[in-house]
Amino acid sequence: MDGRATTLPKTPAGPLDAGPAGRPHVTIRGLSKRFGKAVIYDKFDFDIPRGKLISVFGPNGCGKSTLINMIAGLIPIDEGEILFDGKRLNEIKFGYVFQNYREALFPWLRAIDNVEYPLKLMQVPAAERKARSEKLIAHLGVKIDLNRYPYEMSGGQQQLVSIMRALIVEPEILFLDEPFSALDYEMTLFMREQLQRVFQETGTTTVLVSHDLEEAVYLADRVLLLSRHPALVADFVHFDDARPRTDATLSAPDFIRIKAHCLEVFQREVRKG
Amino acid sequence: MKRLDPFLPFVGAAGLVAVWYIAVWARIVDPVLLPSPAETFWALWKGMTGGALGMDFLMTVRRTVISTLIAAAIAIPLGIFLGSSERLYRSVEFVIDFFRSTPASAMFPLFLVLFGVGDETKISVAAFGAMLVILFNVAYGVMNARKTRLLAAKVMGASRFRVLTDVMLLESLPQTFIGLRNGVSLALVIIVVAEMFIGSTDGLGHRVFEAQQLFAMPDMYAAIFAAGALGYGLNLGFLLIERRYVHWSGK
Ligand SMILES: Nc1ncnc2c1ncn2[C@@H]1O[C@H](COP(=O)(O)OP(=O)(O)OP(=O)(O)O)[C@@H](O)[C@H]1O
Numbered sequence A: 001m002d003g004r005a006t007t008l009p010k011t012p013a014g015p016l017d018a019g020p021a022g023r024p025h026v027t028i029r030g031l032s033k034r035f036g037k038a039v040i041y042d043k044f045d046f047d048i049p050r051g052k053l054i055s056v057f058g059p060n061g062c063g064k065s066t067l068i069n070m071i072a073g074l075i076p077i078d079e080g081e082i083l084f085d086g087k088r089l090n091e092i093k094f095g096y097v098f099q100n101y102r103e104a105l106f107p108w109l110r111a112i113d114n115v116e117y118p119l120k121l122m123q124v125p126a127a128e129r130k131a132r133s134e135k136l137i138a139h140l141g142v143k144i145d146l147n148r149y150p151y152e153m154s155g156g157q158q159q160l161v162s163i164m165r166a167l168i169v170e171p172e173i174l175f176l177d178e179p180f181s182a183l184d185y186e187m188t189l190f191m192r193e194q195l196q197r198v199f200q201e202t203g204t205t206t207v208l209v210s211h212d213l214e215e216a217v218y219l220a221d222r223v224l225l226l227s228r229h230p231a232l233v234a235d236f237v238h239f240d241d242a243r244p245r246t247d248a249t250l251s252a253p254d255f256i257r258i259k260a261h262c263l264e265v266f267q268r269e270v271r272k273g
Numbered sequence B: 001m002k003r004l005d006p007f008l009p010f011v012g013a014a015g016l017v018a019v020w021y022i023a024v025w026a027r028i029v030d031p032v033l034l035p036s037p038a039e040t041f042w043a044l045w046k047g048m049t050g051g052a053l054g055m056d057f058l059m060t061v062r063r064t065v066i067s068t069l070i071a072a073a074i075a076i077p078l079g080i081f082l083g084s085s086e087r088l089y090r091s092v093e094f095v096i097d098f099f100r101s102t103p104a105s106a107m108f109p110l111f112l113v114l115f116g117v118g119d120e121t122k123i124s125v126a127a128f129g130a131m132l133v134i135l136f137n138v139a140y141g142v143m144n145a146r147k148t149r150l151l152a153a154k155v156m157g158a159s160r161f162r163v164l165t166d167v168m169l170l171e172s173l174p175q176t177f178i179g180l181r182n183g184v185s186l187a188l189v190i191i192v193v194a195e196m197f198i199g200s201t202d203g204l205g206h207r208v209f210e211a212q213q214l215f216a217m218p219d220m221y222a223a224i225f226a227a228g229a230l231g232y233g234l235n236l237g238f239l240l241i242e243r244r245y246v247h248w249s250g251k
């Protein structure tokens, strides 16, 4: 490791979250990424705290997707280092949920086989696959018929299947890139509750990219606000309201205050562009 | 009214037969050139049940099926191989498109020199034409595999080989079936033409040509209908297989 990687100049997260929960889960050091001439990240440092749900929010095209795609290894990084408890990506189990569930699920497999597919890749025997998917279904209280094909399901049900597919491996960390933005409002509200339940049940470190500030704050323990690219941490806001959060949360003074603060930071960043 | 919907496809056929009857009855066309529908269907029935037409029909089926099988056996693996790398496909695309655009009938003299006047020539020209059509479709099916789906497999830890077998292959199936349907239609066209002109003694093409030479018009129409039914049937066959096994196609 070089010197830069051991100092944390722009990282408000690390020390604050290194409480009883222990060290940060993911450490990002000196991350740089360019697309052609556009510098999206330039020596970006950040710590993702363990067992928290982090919402990532920022101006259009600032690099939210790029960030989680680099962490999840979907796109290569130019420079820098991302470690999970000091380990590399290929040493850990993680889950990723795409925005476009229609194109992310396998239409030739029944929903249940989609959910079990990652286990199949890991060469888990069929009987154990079944046991684990049943356990997950019970755990999440899923009531939909998983013997159907994805194209026979509603958008929300398909996205729920995607989330289950990400969770079946019992990931250490879960990434979701605008998972609900292709759903109608009613389904979005329902899926927020599902995600909250998943998080409460499993306590998995979760990184959620959202373009809806209300959703971002409502679901989050921490809101990561990014600036326009080259992206910097504009703010890292705590929202420690107890779970389960409900409709009442949306009108609670704390929620309103934090949402207003996030909006202010966001607008300041947008105006800078 | 909705209950009558299943009969809609027959409306056009019934209309055609009606117009045909009127044309014969009103003597709009010389009766020697246009026999009545009844005469034609009788010739079709007689020919297919014990007549020479049945034998010719089977010969054409045999040749078309063999050439399509050969074409598919070559084109599907090759298409997957070429399609799995876009750069590789781009480098051979011109050659494929060029020969795909060349009328296969123009290849007969060449194949005659190579294989003589037997069945090999007919089958190999048809297989050649069908192969290019299938190859092109399979390769595009593989190349156009949804990027998100490939990424999803990759993120779940699938190796490159697993991505190919578990995702790309299945993603390409709908397009592969389009290729197979077009390929079998083209193979039939080439086989029938070859049976007419390349020293044949059997097959539907031969039957049509011979009936015309003998001025046996009902037989000629009967052979044409048999060829039409064959083409339609082969297409339908692939469509049914596709519906059964590629159930997600177009969904
Ligand atoms: N493959 C690529 N090639 C070139 N430029 C890219 C590529 N992917 C992203 N970009 C650019 O990088 C910037 C960040 O993209 P990214 O998708 O991460 O933004 P985002 O914050 O997720 O935006 P959105 O709010 O639209 O989802 C954008 O300006 C985008 O145009």
Ligand SMILES: [Mg+2]
Binding pocket: A064, A065, A066
């Ligand atoms: Mg994005």
